[in-house]
Amino acid sequence: MEKRPLELCDAAVGWGLTGVYESFEIVVALIRRTVDAGATVRPVVSRAVAQTDTRYGRAAQWLDRFAEAAGHRPLSEIVAIEPLGPRRAFDLFVVAPCSGATMARIACALTDDPVSFAAKGHMRNGRPLLLAISTNDALGLNARNLGALLSTRGVFLVPFRQDNPTGKPTSVCADWSLVLPAMEAALAGRQLQPLLLGPAQGE
Numbered sequence: 001m002e003k004r005p006l007e008l009c010d011a012a013v014g015w016g017l018t019g020v021y022e023s024f025e026i027v028v029a030l031i032r033r034t035v036d037a038g039a040t041v042r043p044v045v046s047r048a049v050a051q052t053d054t055r056y057g058r059a060a061q062w063l064d065r066f067a068e069a070a071g072h073r074p075l076s077e078i079v080a081i082e083p084l085g086p087r088r089a090f091d092l093f094v095v096a097p098c099s100g101a102t103m104a105r106i107a108c109a110l111t112d113d114p115v116s117f118a119a120k121g122h123m124r125n126g127r128p129l130l131l132a133i134s135t136n137d138a139l140g141l142n143a144r145n146l147g148a149l150l151s152t153r154g155v156f157l158v159p160f161r162q163d164n165p166t167g168k169p170t171s172v173c174a175d176w177s178l179v180l181p182a183m184e185a186a187l188a189g190r191q192l193q194p195l196l197l198g199p200a201q202g203e
Contacts, residue, residue: 007184009038014090014122016115017066017074019048020097020134021056024065026176027096031069033180042089043067043074046102046115050076078117085121092187093122093129096158096179100135100142107145107152123154128186132158132179138172146172156186161197175200 015031017024034041043066053059067073075081084090095102095115105116106129123129131149138146139162149155158174159182175197185192 007187008034008180011039011091011187012089013039013041013183014044014084014093014118015041015070016044016046016093016095016098016102016118017049018046018095018097018099018102018115019052020099021054023097023134023176024056024062028065028069030096030176030179031066034183035070037180041070042072043070044081044114044118045074045076046099046113047076048099050074050114075118076114078114081114081118082121084118085124088125088127090122091127092183093119093127094132094179094183095119095130096132096174097134098131098174100133100137103131103133103135103138103149104142104145106131106155107148126154128154128156128189130156130158130182130186132174132176132182133160134173136168136171138170140170143170156182156191157195158182159192159195159197161200163200165199 031041051059063074102115106119111117111120119129159178160172160174163171163173182192
């Protein structure tokens with residue numbers, strides 16, 4: 001039997017989900033693995049996730065999938081999320097996937113969306129925030145926000161790479177296989193290294 005990661009056993013994890021729809025299938029599996037590792041996971045979804053049907057599936061279906069994986073219905077309203085910060089509800093808050101819009105909101109302290117609101121309340125408690133960024137403009141206009149987050153105490157990133165340097169040179173995506181190790185590292189107050197990854201195997 002696989003040994004549970006000690007850093008995840010009994011951890012209370014908030015899990016923000018934003019509108020990077022093509023990654024949702026992977027993220028559902030990651031939430032299940034986190035629960036299997038002994039953590040409690042409470043999903044928080046952005047308005048885009050809660051309300052938008054796409055070619056990847058209907059919003060209501062994804063909310064059901066997230067609920068099934070985590071064992072808790074996703075929170076999607078700021079009024080329901082507001083008490084979590086004062087209660088110090090989470091040991092770790094993960095945003096995976098973290099869109100460019102959400103990355104910008106967190107970097108600029110904008111709390112007009114459920115996920116950025118939850119992240120701000122969590123950061124106020126001095127507890128770790130982990131971002132798995134996936135955005136086409138991380139090395140473009142959003143580069144300033146990426147830089148701000150990299151230099152913010154208590155903010156950690158899942159190691160990432162350019163996912164299509166030729167076709168989309170400003171696009172960056174987290175390595176999904178490193179989300180759980182990055183969670184363990186963040187709970188220990190460490191940035192998982194190396195942060196900047198080379199091309200994926202086979203590229």
